[in-house]
Amino acid sequence: MKRHSLVTRLWHWLNVVCVVVLFMSGLNISNAHRYLYWGDWGFSPDQAWLAVPRFPGWMTIPDYYSLALARDWHTLMAWPFALGLLVMWIAMLASRHFWRDLRTRRPEWTWAAVRADVTRHIRLDFSHEGEKYNFLQRLSYGLVLGIFLPMMVLTGMAISPGIEPAMPWLVDGLGGRQSARSLHFIFAFATMAFVVVHVVMVLVSGPMRQMRDMITGGKA
Amino acid sequence: MKRRGVLAGMGALVAAGCAKVAETGPGSSLLAAAEDWHRKAHRALAGRERLAREFDRSEISPFFRGNGSTNPTNGDYQAQAAAGFANWRLTVGGLVKTPLVFDMDNIRRLPQRIQVTRHDCVEGWSAIGEWTGPQLSVLLDAAGLRPEARYIVFRCADELNGAAYYESVDLVDAFHPQTIVAHLLNGEPLPIRNGAPLRMRIERQLGYKHAKYLTGIEAVASLDGIGDGNGGYWEDRGYQWYAGI
Numbered sequence: 087m088k089r090h091s092l093v094t095r096l097w098h099w100l101n102v103v104c105v106v107v108l109f110m111s112g113l114n115i116s117n118a119h120r121y122l123y124w125g126d127w128g129f130s131p132d133q134a135w136l137a138v139p140r141f142p143g144w145m146t147i148p149d150y151y152s153l154a155l156a157r158d159w160h161t162l163m164a165w166p167f168a169l170g171l172l173v174m175w176i177a178m179l180a181s182r183h184f185w186r187d188l189r190t191r192r193p194e195w196t197w198a199a200v201r202a203d204v205t206r207h208i209r210l211d212f213s214h215e216g217e218k219y220n221f222l223q224r225l226s227y228g229l230v231l232g233i234f235l236p237m238m239v240l241t242g243m244a245i246s247p248g249i250e251p252a253m254p255w256l257v258d259g260l261g262g263r264q265s266a267r268s269l270h271f272i273f274a275f276a277t278m279a280f281v282v283v284h285v286v287m288v289l290v291s292g293p294m295r296q297m298r299d300m301i302t303g304g305k306a
Numbered sequence: 307m308k309r310r311g312v313l314a315g316m317g318a319l320v321a322a323g324c325a326k327v328a329e330t331g332p333g334s335s336l337l338a339a340a341e342d343w344h345r346k347a348h349r350a351l352a353g354r355e356r357l358a359r360e361f362d363r364s365e366i367s368p369f370f371r372g373n374g375s376t377n378p379t380n381g382d383y384q385a386q387a388a389a390g391f392a393n394w395r396l397t398v399g400g401l402v403k404t405p406l407v408f409d410m411d412n413i414r415r416l417p418q419r420i421q422v423t424r425h426d427c428v429e430g431w432s433a434i435g436e437w438t439g440p441q442l443s444v445l446l447d448a449a450g451l452r453p454e455a456r457y458i459v460f461r462c463a464d465e466l467n468g469a470a471y472y473e474s475v476d477l478v479d480a481f482h483p484q485t486i487v488a489h490l491l492n493g494e495p496l497p498i499r500n501g502a503p504l505r506m507r508i509e510r511q512l513g514y515k516h517a518k519y520l521t522g523i524e525a526v527a528s529l530d531g532i533g534d535g536n537g538g539y540w541e542d543r544g545y546q547w548y549a550g551i
Contacts (some may be wrong), residue, residue, distance in 0.1 A: 106320060110321065119430035121430075123432075130369075144314040149320055153429065153453075158337040161546070161551050162336065165343060234326040247549075247550055248345070248511060248551060249348060250510075251359060252352035252356060255360045263426065264432055
């Protein structure tokens with residue numbers, strides 16, 4: 087038994103490429119209209135709940151302002167991103183990986199237990215007490231796999247005028263097209279916040295071994 | 307500062323890599339293929355006829371923003387506007403059995419469709435308005451498409467950055483029930499910024515498909531040789547022809 091299954095490893099690295107290209111091309115798209123709204127419509131700064139800063143070229147794909155090319159990259163990488171997530175979820179459920187290793191349990195949701203886990207993290211003690219992942223790990227992986235990434239796909243679909251005729255309930259459920267666009271932005275940054283924490287945690291917990299295991303699979 | 311430099315370097319590297327890939331033949335055809343997968347997925351999900359959302363009149367936004375050309379100065383547009391568009395003509399031609407010419411009165415006397423829809427600009431903003439006009443299918447059926455016709459091209463009076471604006475759709479969107487030649491916005495003749503006196507409404511696609519200042523409707527077998535051959539003003543500048551994404 088490997089520490090990381092083949093599906094997990096393939097998805098992980100495919101997803102790295104997807105998330106990086108989607109995020110950077112998304113920042114270029116954001117530069118086209120830097121205002122976010124709630125509800126169905128919104129078109130001028132005085133209606134916006136947020137004026138987003140302009141992102142510099144080094145953060146965007148391509149590295150100069152091009153809404154056309156950024157949209158090309160964004161809509162291309164949306165495919166492996168969405169289908170990869172779907173395959174990962176099917177595999178996680180079929181192998182019981184989610185049920186066994188990733189779900190949180192009710193007794194862990196007490197103030198004392200959460201505080202103890204946070205304290206251990208601050209001391210850089212990442213022991214798992216016989217389980218594959220500790221509580222905060224399972225909570226963050228669950229949030230990302232179960233909410234952040236699916237919400238990226240769903241809000242992205244809801245923004246597409248060609249999807250809305252088929253799934254008006256999706257746009258309604260998200261509070262209207264401009265709300266869906268705002269949520270797309272919010273979850274993009276939530277995902278990037280996870281990426282930053284994730285990379286930091288890898289760096290402080292034996293980065294060479296972690297990287298090797300995510301490539302070769304490692305030992306369980 | 308140094309760490310930021312490393313991050314900037316990595317960002318620039320990814321961006322430059324993507325730019326290189328996009329320039330290659332397989333790279334650009336992959337990007338085009340992805341656009342086609344989206345179109346096919348949307349068509350599979352929504353079919354030919356499924357309607358874009360229609361809103362209640364109470365949901366109309368307080369203003370309807372204009373974008374791109376908002377006051378054409380080329381040709382005789384300003385003179386036409388001064389005359390209240392009394393001399394405006396809309397031609398229906400190309401691969402049709404009977405080429406037709408409509409004046410504004412003809413357009414107003416055809417059966418009208420009224421729809422309150424949301425306009426989504428490729429830049430990201432949306433506005434809601436009520437549009438009135440005959441369905442494009444009525445005009446096309448009157449002219450009678452020849453069997454070779456595969457696309458409908460929209461000719462416009464405006465020039466943007468010195469080039470004629472134009473657009474095109476396939477026959478699925480051309481015959482979609484909500485595809486109308488609008489002459490009223492919120493019950494009033496179209497404002498100049500929104501395309502007076504006639505504009506297209508292609509409700510399942512982004513704003514740049516909704517050609518304004520409409521002068522001609524042309525049935526064609528291929529988009530080659532029209533503009534730069536990509537099916538529209540913005541398409542010739544790199545934007546996707548299928549604008550439902």
